[in-house]
Amino acid sequence: MRTNRSLSSITAALLLLVASVLTSCSDLKTTLPPATSNNLQVHDDNWDNNAASASFHGAYLKSIGWQTSECKTCHGSTYTGGTSGKSCFKCHASYPHVSGFSTGTTHGTYLYNLNYPLSSCQTCHGTAYAGGTIANVTCMRSGCHVDATNTPRSPESCNTCHGDFTAAASNFLASAPPKSVTGATATSVRGVGAHQKHLATNAMGVAVKCQECHAVPAQVSSAGHLGTLPAEVVFNDKLAPLPTGSGTLVPKPSYDPSTLKCNNTYCHGNWRVRKATSTSQFAYSDSLMVGLNYSPAWTNGSADATCGSCHGLPPKGHIAVPLSTCGSCHFGIVSTDGKIIDKTKHINGKINVFDQEYSF
Numbered sequence: 001m002r003t004n005r006s007l008s009s010i011t012a013a014l015l016l017l018v019a020s021v022l023t024s025c026s027d028l029k030t031t032l033p034p035a036t037s038n039n040l041q042v043h044d045d046n047w048d049n050n051a052a053s054a055s056f057h058g059a060y061l062k063s064i065g066w067q068t069s070e071c072k073t074c075h076g077s078t079y080t081g082g083t084s085g086k087s088c089f090k091c092h093a094s095y096p097h098v099s100g101f102s103t104g105t106t107h108g109t110y111l112y113n114l115n116y117p118l119s120s121c122q123t124c125h126g127t128a129y130a131g132g133t134i135a136n137v138t139c140m141r142s143g144c145h146v147d148a149t150n151t152p153r154s155p156e157s158c159n160t161c162h163g164d165f166t167a168a169a170s171n172f173l174a175s176a177p178p179k180s181v182t183g184a185t186a187t188s189v190r191g192v193g194a195h196q197k198h199l200a201t202n203a204m205g206v207a208v209k210c211q212e213c214h215a216v217p218a219q220v221s222s223a224g225h226l227g228t229l230p231a232e233v234v235f236n237d238k239l240a241p242l243p244t245g246s247g248t249l250v251p252k253p254s255y256d257p258s259t260l261k262c263n264n265t266y267c268h269g270n271w272r273v274r275k276a277t278s279t280s281q282f283a284y285s286d287s288l289m290v291g292l293n294y295s296p297a298w299t300n301g302s303a304d305a306t307c308g309s310c311h312g313l314p315p316k317g318h319i320a321v322p323l324s325t326c327g328s329c330h331f332g333i334v335s336t337d338g339k340i341i342d343k344t345k346h347i348n349g350k351i352n353v354f355d356q357e358y359s360f
């Protein structure tokens with residue numbers, strides 16, 4: 001390592017002085033500087049305060065391929081001070097990186113625990129994380145922040161901290177769990193739950209978008225995004241605040257983070273239609289036709305969305321008919337074996353019957 005050129009001569013002179021004085025006055029040694037004192041200069045002046053200099057400690061380490069091990073002798077095996085009393089972490093909180101830092105879980109957990117101080121990483125790794133003037137170490141090299149075809153993806157991509165890490169940039173849906181923020185992939189874990197069932201066309205209807213259940217951040221630093229788990233669920237479904245038609249019911253959906261249940265959602269059956277204002281009063285067996293207003297649990301799987309869970313077959317207040325006949329009035333929506341065939345017309349916020357579509 002680079003040490004002050006005159007260090008050895010100073011040390012030699014000091015030793016001579018100490019040796020000669022000791023013989024005459026043994027008390028003088030108490031005035032010698034302690035090992036941790038700045039008076040004992042080990043490094044030259046550019047070492048810690050001139051980042052532009054070739055003899056800056058960073059530049060020196062760069063020139064030797066970041067072999068920080070030799071610093072351990074005096075700065076301690078964990079770089080927290082050692083005999084020098086000078087910790088590296090006083091100036092750069094995350095460097096030298098701990099052993100194994102390059103694996104996703106280690107630096108991912110480090111960042112998560114500190115609520116993602118990404119700007120501190122940019123200091124050395126560059127504003128675009130592609131390697132900076134200080135440390136020319138890119139985050140986007142093969143095996144690290146790249147997609148399945150090796151195309152670079154910034155660590156600020158929406159799929160870095162949650163979702164499918166190797167998905168292509170064009171696949172925005174892949175930013176939804178799994179994996180969860182903490183790396184979970186099982187649907188029984190709250191951070192994963194029924195995301196994938198909602199985000200693709202499923203047995204009951206078409207895909208539900210992120211913004212129907214979340215305030216989606218435009219970028220990683222958007223207000224309200226990075227916070228403490230659990231994530232906020234904010235319903236924003238155009239279907240949910242139903243127009244006050246003949247049903248006059250406003251669903252007011254809500255999510256209960258303690259039970260993990262969604263309550264009062266239109267989709268899961270919080271709706272009603274009135275006989276009094278209907279043009280098809282024959283279809284009623286009561287003054288109201290109502291859904292079951294089911295409260296599905298996010299982690300309960302398909303058991304919480306079976307045919308008949310959101311509304312009866314047929315619904316309460318509807319004339320009794322067998323499942324095989326639904327399609328003979330609700331044209332094209334249900335097959336004779338009771339499956340949904342036109343998913344664009346089921347759970348679409350409209351009454352679909354006799355090839356007509358109208359509001360509740």
Ligand code: HEC
Nearest residue numbers: 048051058059061062068071075087088091096123134135
């Ligand atoms: C007195 C503050 C201070 C201490 C203590 C310190 N550094 Fe630095 N270090 C800096 C500054 C300032 C930079 C320039 C980058 C920046 O602004 O963060 C830097 C940058 C670096 C870099 C980046 C490479 C480059 O070319 O600049 C490395 C590597 C580095 N330091 C290693 C260490 C190690 C190892 C230790 C402990 C033995 C240490 N530093 C202790 C202030 C310090």
Ligand code: HEC
Nearest residue numbers: 001037038040041042043047048057070071073074084086
């Ligand atoms: C022979 C012991 C020794 C070794 C080896 C050593 N240092 Fe130091 N270092 C010191 C001492 C003592 C000080 C405090 C006095 C000074 O600044 O010279 C210090 C101070 C520093 C400072 C300034 C800290 C501050 O708070 O002002 C930096 C930065 C630094 N060292 C980096 C390094 C790096 C990087 C390495 C490895 C390449 C290294 N040192 C190797 C003994 C050492």
Ligand code: HEC
Nearest residue numbers: 066092094095097101102103107120121123124125135137
């Ligand atoms: C003071 C400069 C500095 C800071 C700040 C810094 N790094 Fe580094 N980083 C380096 C250097 C130099 C290397 C290459 C040597 C090494 O692995 O220690 C590196 C390597 C890495 C690697 C391993 C890359 C590889 O090729 O194996 C990861 C991962 C990493 N840094 C992540 C981060 C993260 C995340 C942060 C912010 C929390 C951060 N770094 C902050 C200087 C820095």
Ligand code: HEC
Nearest residue numbers: 162173175176180181182190191198208209210213230231
């Ligand atoms: C049907 C409603 C719904 C949709 C659609 C939805 N989410 Fe979620 N999301 C939830 C629920 C419920 C949770 C769990 C909240 C909790 O932990 O209590 C959640 C949690 C999350 C979390 C936190 C994960 C963790 O580790 O805890 C992220 C990230 C997330 N969602 C992203 C997305 C993204 C991105 C999309 C769109 C691609 C999306 N979500 C679509 C309902 C939804």
Ligand code: HEC
Nearest residue numbers: 156157158160161214218219220225226227228230231232
């Ligand atoms: C650096 C890591 C990181 C990146 C990159 C990231 N997220 Fe997140 N995201 C989180 C964490 C952590 C949470 C859970 C914390 C919380 O609920 O506040 C979260 C939660 C979410 C949620 C659930 C709602 C909420 O805010 O709680 C959505 C939706 C989401 N992120 C979308 C995105 C989108 C879109 C992007 C890209 C613009 C993105 N995320 C990039 C870490 C990240």
Ligand code: HEC
Nearest residue numbers: 273278280283313314315321322323325326329351352353
């Ligand atoms: C004989 C014709 C007929 C049959 C058969 C029939 N329905 Fe209906 N259904 C209707 C009519 C007409 C309405 C609309 C009432 C209104 O607009 O006031 C209706 C309304 C509904 C509604 C509430 C409003 C809507 O469209 O979302 C549901 C749910 C429903 N039917 C489900 C079923 C199911 C399930 C079956 C099979 C088990 C079935 N229906 C069989 C005629 C029928």
Ligand code: HEC
Nearest residue numbers: 267268305306307310330340345346347348349350351352
């Ligand atoms: C996740 C909740 C949910 C499940 C599960 C569900 N439905 Fe529905 N269904 C609804 C909602 C909400 C409506 C109200 C009308 C709309 O938005 O399409 C509806 C309406 C209907 C209608 C009336 C036609 C229409 O769309 O207006 C029929 C028929 C029907 N469902 C049949 C079925 C059958 C058959 C199954 C099982 C294969 C089933 N539903 C499962 C939520 C559900």
